[in-house]
Amino acid sequence: MNRYYLYLIVLNMLINVIMFVPKILIEYRYNGAVMGMLVAIPIGFGLNLMFTKAIIRFPEKGFPEIFATAGGKRWFITLLFGIISFSTFSAGLISLLGFVDILRRFVNPEMPFLYLLSIFLFGILMIIRFPTDRVMYLLEIVLFLNTPLIVFIIFKAFTSEYLVWDSILEVGTHLFVRPSIKSIAAAAYVFSGYTNLLIFNRIIKGKVKAWNFLIVLFLGLINLFTTFLIPIGFHGADGAQEYLYPWISTSDSLRLVYSPIERVIFIFLIFYMGITLMSVSVHWHVAYELLKGTYKKSIKKDWIVLSVIACCAIAGALFLNTLLLNRITGYWMVIRxxxxxxVVCGFFIWARRKTG
Structure with a gap:
C-alpha cells in the first residue's frame, strides 16, 4: 500500500465535506444530483486510475522533471504548466476563502476578514516553499492527528437520533432525473486528489498497487454519499438548501454530552483548520513548483511568484463575497x-507512447 498516494486522495475528500461540493449537490437534489453522483463515480475513478498509471511510468519524477527531458516546444510546456498552475492555485484559493468565511461567521464575526486571511497566508506561504517530501511529512502528521476525530464526528452524525432517513429516501426517489454537468463535475471532484501527483510523484516510491485503487473507490463512495445525504437527513430535503455551508450547520446539530466541549461545531472547526491549511498548502505547492519549472532557478523569480500568489489571495478576499464565490465555484467546477x-487523457496517451 502506497500511503503517500492515499494521503493526497484522502485530503481532497476531507476538504470537500465542508466546502462547496455539498452545497452544489444539494442544490440539484431534485434535479439529477443522485444520478450525477452515479455517473461521476466511474468518470472520477477512471481519470484517477488513468493518470496514476501514466505518471508512475516516470518513477520519482514530477511534471517539471518529466517534461525537462521529454523535448518538445518550450512555449507549449510553459503554457501547459501555466494553465494547470492557475487551476491548482484557484482550487486552493477557493478552499482558503471559504474556510476563512466560515471562521468569521461561526467563530468570531468581529474579526476582520483580511486579518484572518493573513494568519493563514503566513503559514501557507512558509509551507509551500518546503521541499516536496517535507510538505508530505507535515501532511502525514496533520492527517494522523485530525482524521480519526473527524471520522468519529461523521459516525456520530450517522447514529444520531435526529437523522431522518425519510428525507434521504425522498431525495432517492429522484434517482432517474437527468443530471446536470455541474452536479457531475462537483461529484467527480471528490476523486481529484490524484492531480497533486503532478509534483508529489517525486516522493512516490514503487508501484501503486491495485489495493490502493480499491481503497480509493470505497472511500470515494462513502465520502460522496455522506457529504450529500447527511445534511439532508438532519435538515430535511428542503431545509438543507437554505444553508450556505450545510455541513457546518449539521455539525452544530450534534452534541457530545460527556465532552469538555459539548457543541461539536467548535471541535469540528478546530480539526478542519489543520486540514484546510494543508489542503491549500498542497495545492499551492503544486502550482508553485510547476511555475518554477517554467524558468531557470532564480531566488528573485521565486519571490515574485510568492508575491503574486499572496496578492491574488488578498484580491480575492477583497472582491469576492460569499454569494459570488459560490456562483463562481459552480462554473469553476465545470471548467476544471x-x-x-x-490533461489526463492527453498525458495518458503521451506517456504510453513515450515509455512504450
Whole structure:
C-alpha cells in the first residue's frame, strides 16, 4: 500500500465535506444530483486510475522533471504548466476563502476578514516553499492527528437520533432525473486528489498497487454519499438548501454530552483548520513548483511568484463575497472538470507512447 498516494486522495475528500461540493449537490437534489453522483463515480475513478498509471511510468519524477527531458516546444510546456498552475492555485484559493468565511461567521464575526486571511497566508506561504517530501511529512502528521476525530464526528452524525432517513429516501426517489454537468463535475471532484501527483510523484516510491485503487473507490463512495445525504437527513430535503455551508450547520446539530466541549461545531472547526491549511498548502505547492519549472532557478523569480500568489489571495478576499464565490465555484467546477479530462487523457496517451 502506497500511503503517500492515499494521503493526497484522502485530503481532497476531507476538504470537500465542508466546502462547496455539498452545497452544489444539494442544490440539484431534485434535479439529477443522485444520478450525477452515479455517473461521476466511474468518470472520477477512471481519470484517477488513468493518470496514476501514466505518471508512475516516470518513477520519482514530477511534471517539471518529466517534461525537462521529454523535448518538445518550450512555449507549449510553459503554457501547459501555466494553465494547470492557475487551476491548482484557484482550487486552493477557493478552499482558503471559504474556510476563512466560515471562521468569521461561526467563530468570531468581529474579526476582520483580511486579518484572518493573513494568519493563514503566513503559514501557507512558509509551507509551500518546503521541499516536496517535507510538505508530505507535515501532511502525514496533520492527517494522523485530525482524521480519526473527524471520522468519529461523521459516525456520530450517522447514529444520531435526529437523522431522518425519510428525507434521504425522498431525495432517492429522484434517482432517474437527468443530471446536470455541474452536479457531475462537483461529484467527480471528490476523486481529484490524484492531480497533486503532478509534483508529489517525486516522493512516490514503487508501484501503486491495485489495493490502493480499491481503497480509493470505497472511500470515494462513502465520502460522496455522506457529504450529500447527511445534511439532508438532519435538515430535511428542503431545509438543507437554505444553508450556505450545510455541513457546518449539521455539525452544530450534534452534541457530545460527556465532552469538555459539548457543541461539536467548535471541535469540528478546530480539526478542519489543520486540514484546510494543508489542503491549500498542497495545492499551492503544486502550482508553485510547476511555475518554477517554467524558468531557470532564480531566488528573485521565486519571490515574485510568492508575491503574486499572496496578492491574488488578498484580491480575492477583497472582491469576492460569499454569494459570488459560490456562483463562481459552480462554473469553476465545470471548467476544471473539462480541463482535467483533457490533461489526463492527453498525458495518458503521451506517456504510453513515450515509455512504450
Amino acid at each position: 472538470f473539462g480541463l482535467e479530462i483533457i
